[in-house]
Amino acid sequence: MDHPLIFGFALVATDVVVWRCAVPSNEVARLLTRLGIYAVFSALLFDAGLSPFSEAPFDASRGLHVAGAVLEIIWWLTGARLLSLVLDTLFLPKMWRRQRLFEDVFSAVTFLAAVVASLAFVLELPVRGLVATSGALAIVVGLAIQSTLSDVFAGIVINTTEPYEVGNWVSIDGVEGKVLEMNWRATHLLTGQGDVIIVPNAVAAKAKITNSSRPAALHGLTITLEITPEARPGVVLDALGLALKGTRAVLADPAPSVLVKGACVQSMSYEVIAFVDDMGKKSAVANELYDLCYRHLAAAGIELRAPGEPRARDLAVDLRDRRIGVLRRVQLFGALPPDDLARLAQALTCHAYEAGEVLITPGTVSDLLMIVDSGVLSTVASKGEEQIEVARLGPGETCGEDGLLAGIPARVTISALTNSVLYSVKKDALTPLFKSNPEIVHSMCAEVSRRQHTLDKMGTAKSAVRSEESFFQWLIDRVRELHDLTL
Known part of the structure; x- marks a missing residue:
């Protein structure tokens, strides 16, 4: 039991345990541990009179001779494996390691060399003839697996050029x-x-x-729109430019752009180009841009209809129809009966705002529902000293519901990002509509509740409103009280 070969096999078993059990867990530490075991294993072999570069001694004992030969072959194979691991762990870039190609190819070459060395040095076989024979065999095999070899070398090129x-x-x-x-x-x-x-x-x-992942923080998207040739290109370009400004996810640098792509008798083609900082945002931003383009084109009076189809009426529409069109773009009022729409349209008042003009400031209680007809509004909340843009509002979107419904002070600053036109309606004009259409009240309360929840999650200044009930139910109760409703 004191023979050094026993300790050699014990070291081999220890190396296998370290490899299979992944101990220690750190990859570099585990590699250094295996290299240490290999160094001790090598010293043990040479101390016992075994040289991997010559046939094993102990001719008097066939068992010891075979055991020595096995340890020498294990020395070559283990050395080949550790050499490939050293290259892979310590020298190869992380990206190459993830792709495994270079490790696999280098491992195959080193193992082949280790096998040939074992045959030549340990078993003292005539490898020259074997190499010559293997060369001819390699030609035959190479022709048989030509397409596979093409993939291997192409993989090396791809991994090198990245x-x-x-x-x-x-x-x-x-x-x-x-x-x-x-x-x-x-x-x-x-x-x-x-x-x-x-x-x-x-x-x-x-x-x-x-x-599409390079550059890492820059990804372009393009949407194409076919617009009736009767619409003036300058008006269309302005409307699509406003749609781009209405999307917060679009990067300012590189600047988004709109261009006329082509023209024919039936339509004119426009291309909207924008950039985002995350590949995962492309689909959502493209969908948002389509919706904003639709709304801004409608706000500019550009009808989305089949190219060449005649207009139902002249371009000059009366103010009443304009106001009804504004109301129909609002999701809340889109399904109202014509009579209710007509009465609400009469109560609308038009206001124009220049870029940078403030509409609502924190702490104010609005008694107006404001509807964006054209342009883009910016909603900004304060978080300590930091100003955070919460949302951008475009045609068909509303603001002021907080104060109108429940007398809640505003928690945000709303200003005109571009020159904008808004229509507003007072609380007294909405009360009859609320009584005849209670579903509108529920929808507005749900939207206000969602906005308040968003501001709470952002950590902005809390609302002064406190209630043991849910905020939504509290809103419903406040609407009943302020508007004298039975819901």
Whole structure:
């Protein structure tokens, strides 16, 4: 039991335990531990008279001879593995390590070299003939797996030039998706439909690649609109420019832009280009832009209809129809009966505001419901010394509900971001509408409750309103009291 070979196998078993149990948990510490075990193992072999560069001694005992040969072969194979781990852990960039390609290729080469060295030094086999034979065999195998080798070398090129990395959103050969894995054969993409598509490296190396994740904080989006040619391009461009200003997620640098893409008898094509700082925002911002473009075009009097279709009436519409159009763009009033709309339209008053003009300040109690007809408003809340923009309001959106419904002081500053036109209606004119359409009251109270909750989550100054009941129910009770309603 005192023979040094026993301790050699014990060290090999210890190395296997460290490898399989991942002890210690830190990768670098674990590698250093294995290197230490390997150094002790090497010293033990040489001390016992075993050299991995020669055949094992102990000819008098066949058992000891075989055991020595096994330890020498293990020395070569373990050394090859540790060499590849040192390269992978200490020298390769993190991105290359995630892709595994270089580690796999280098490991295969080092293990092949270790096997050949074991055959030549430990077993003293004639490797020259083996190498010559293997060369001819390699030619035959290479021809048989030509496409696979093409993928391997293409993978080396891709990993070296780094057109994309794991986690990027790319388009390769017309296939768009998120890069899940890059290995020696192919790139794995997760598409927007949840499917995994495997693109061979040879195809990716020759294809046109679009990497939407670079630059990391800059992602462009484009929407195209077909507008009737009867609309003056200058008016359309102004309306679409306001739509871009109404989206907080759009970056100011690079500046968004609108251009006339083309013109024909049936329509004129306009392109809206914007940039966001997160790939995940592109779809949501594109949808928001479509909605804002629709509302701002409608506010500019540009009808969204089939190109070439004649107008139902002349361009000059009377003020009453204009006011009804403003009310119909408000989601709250869109489903009201024509008679109620007509009565409410008569109570509307028009106001024009210049950019930078303040409409509502914190602490004021509004008795007006204000409806944005055109332009963009900015809503800003105070959090200590910091001013935070909470929202932007465009055509069809409203403000002032807090004071109108329940006499709640405003917690935000609302100002005109651009030149804007608003219509307002007083509380007395809304009370009859509330009585005949109680669903409007519930919708407005829900919106006010949502806004108050958003401000609370942001940590802004709390409202003076306190109640043991839910805030929504408190609002309903206040509306009953202020407007003398039965809901």
